[in-house]
Amino acid sequence: MENESIIQIRNLKKIFGTKEILKDVNLDIKTGKCTAIFGLSGGGKSTIIKHIVGLLKPTSGHVFYHENDIAVMNEKELREVRKDIGFLFQSGALFDSMNVYENVAFPLREHTKLDEKTIHEEVMSKLTLVGLDASRVAYLNPDELSGGMRKRVGLARTIILNPQVLLYDEPTSGLDPITSDVISQMIINLQKEIKTTSILISHDIKETFKTADYFAMLYNGEIVEYGDEEHFKNSKLEIVQKFLEGDSMGVFN
Numbered sequence: 001m002e003n004e005s006i007i008q009i010r011n012l013k014k015i016f017g018t019k020e021i022l023k024d025v026n027l028d029i030k031t032g033k034c035t036a037i038f039g040l041s042g043g044g045k046s047t048i049i050k051h052i053v054g055l056l057k058p059t060s061g062h063v064f065y066h067e068n069d070i071a072v073m074n075e076k077e078l079r080e081v082r083k084d085i086g087f088l089f090q091s092g093a094l095f096d097s098m099n100v101y102e103n104v105a106f107p108l109r110e111h112t113k114l115d116e117k118t119i120h121e122e123v124m125s126k127l128t129l130v131g132l133d134a135s136r137v138a139y140l141n142p143d144e145l146s147g148g149m150r151k152r153v154g155l156a157r158t159i160i161l162n163p164q165v166l167l168y169d170e171p172t173s174g175l176d177p178i179t180s181d182v183i184s185q186m187i188i189n190l191q192k193e194i195k196t197t198s199i200l201i202s203h204d205i206k207e208t209f210k211t212a213d214y215f216a217m218l219y220n221g222e223i224v225e226y227g228d229e230e231h232f233k234n235s236k237l238e239i240v241q242k243f244l245e246g247d248s249m250g251v252f253n
């Protein structure tokens, strides 16, 4: 089990216009573990995870999910994959026209035929799992929530279908340090509680070392370093060491 990987990225290349953002990305995402992707701002981290859910098609190369190539799937097959893979977008995007309850229930209504009583149970239990007072927040509108609460509601919606894989794209960006800690702790708890496989993109290096099991460095369109914490911290690559030393140039996130 230890070395099984649920997602395999092979020779992934992505060109936007004339810009080659991903040159030759190779990465295995280990089942049941959290893998962090580090890299320069604008380096293509979000682009990688958008390929995993089929929101982008590779210029060439492959992303395999359970050994099936995402790039050649039709919309119906992609829908099935997206049921399995929860994606917490950078913005946390909630539907402003729906209250918290309807936001979290939305994927259940889209993808399942569960009755209203079961939907209610599922929504309330997920709101509780992300540390919210479910009966208090369920009928609030998104504009009545703080930034941290919105993230939690977004997280509850992301996990409502009990996904096998969770993709976190900058889950703590734009939050104050205390709320960031709370969200990071939540990610760790979810990892333990629902034993998902996850991918974490974060500019917060310290938090990421608390959360993730494996670390990958994206640089010039390739994964140039990969390994566990000890391996990564002992990397001989200058770019990795610079990255670990911190963000003095503001070019990392």
Ligand SMILES: Nc1ncnc2c1ncn2[C@@H]1O[C@H](COP(=O)(O)OP(=O)(O)O)[C@@H](O)[C@H]1O
Binding pocket: 016, 017, 021, 039, 040, 041, 042, 043, 044, 045, 046, 047, 048
């Ligand atoms: N759909 C798109 N069309 C054109 N350019 C894009 C598109 N998506 C991303 N890019 C460009 O690709 C680069 C990498 O973006 P992104 O993956 O968001 O980087 P990161 O998440 O590492 O900050 C950026 O220069 C961005 O402007």
Ligand SMILES: [Mg+2]
Binding pocket: 045, 046, 047, 169
């Ligand atoms: Mg990004």
